[in-house]
Amino acid sequence: MSQPKLAILDDYQGISAPHFTHLSSRISISQFPSTLDPRDPRQQEELITRLRPFDVILAMRERTPFNAETLGALPNLKLLLTTGTRNRALDTEFCAARGIPVAGTVGRASGGVHSTVQHTWALILALARHVARDDAALKRGEELWQGSLGMSLAGRTLGLVGLGKLGVQVGRIAIEGFGMEVIAWSTNLTQERADELAKGVGLAEGSFAVVRDKLRFFGRADVVSVHHVLSERSRGIVGRRELDAMKRGALLVNTSRGPLIDEEALLETLNAGGIAGAALDVFDPEPLPRDSPWRTTAWGEDGRSEVVLTPHMGYGDEQIHGCPAAFANSAISTTSLPAGSLFAKITTATPSKKAYTSVQTSRNTHIELNSDLVFCNHSCNPSLNFDMAKMEVRVVDDRPLNVGDALTFFYPSSEWDMDQPFECNCGAGEGRCKGVIRGAGGMKREELEGYWLNAHIEEMVRERDGF
């Protein structure tokens, strides 16, 4: 039986590898860090050729879109994974029709200020205080010591395009941190809703003033920051008319999605010095090609506006690297069986060295399971027993297995000394959960009581304890 093939796409920073090492003996993993854009027919063809062999594809964020045309050309695809819980670049309706499950990861616990909000403020301040311009000038060794003065934010107006979770946080910092006025606009935003949101973060009613007329909104703001979901309707939501309505001294910041702003209109506006500056973290396409005018134009010179660019860094900070829960998988039972009954026969196992994924079958032998059984996690209150002498997986003796139960077994029932001890989070509760799981060799006889154990483990415990 050949191993399932997993393709990991667009992992620019190489952060995914540690999360898949425990599966590397069972699935063949390929990394494709360079993005192909299916809107270009040649790249589309290359993308399909690249991905055709794969059973599982991990789409990192919205970097590679998967439309029906691409998905329809991937006959081997059985599972589509994505980071996060919302990925608008995937045609999930098509996946549903084809019976391809799409799975995402739960968000990390939010505490403090969201990284996109921090990045938004870093960009607003970088522009308003000419940080990037002055830094570059100093390093180029220019004679000029000081350029034009920075913008003072107090009393200025911040205009939020979109008043969702991020817009609200950006607005709150504008009011509490910088003494700015905040106005907001989006298609169906009402003052009542804006007041509710303001109260939700401890601000007074009216703190976010809704301006219903879109062009008046753009005409009033000194800083416009975009915090809007991208959809077909919101594409180009900031267009030529809106840019023309902005004040000459105003700043525009986009940390949401590139296509929300009409790029051609923005380039023209900035080339003509129509606004003071723009700071962009998002583009279309990404990564931004080397010959993109964003990268090659002498911004801030000859009457052009100042431009600050970052490579889509607003979404993630160090938190994204250290969230094991976001990558935890589990197997769930789709059948109900009585206590003690046979759940599965292990028929395709291969001998293995001791590894994170192996199961110990005797004093000194180990196997790889080569099946979905690999998704059975450890629990201190397991639903299954792995009988490695009979090569059987059975429902535990003291309770039945029900549809929806997690499929788990007690690792020390087969493992003496595990390759990778781990801190258990089985949720079995105080007294029942054993904490750090290292295998039976690291546990007292009393701790193993009440668990069904493989014969080799019972023998080894007896030998160790001398009775």
Ligand SMILES: [Zn+2]
């Ligand atoms: Zn536990």
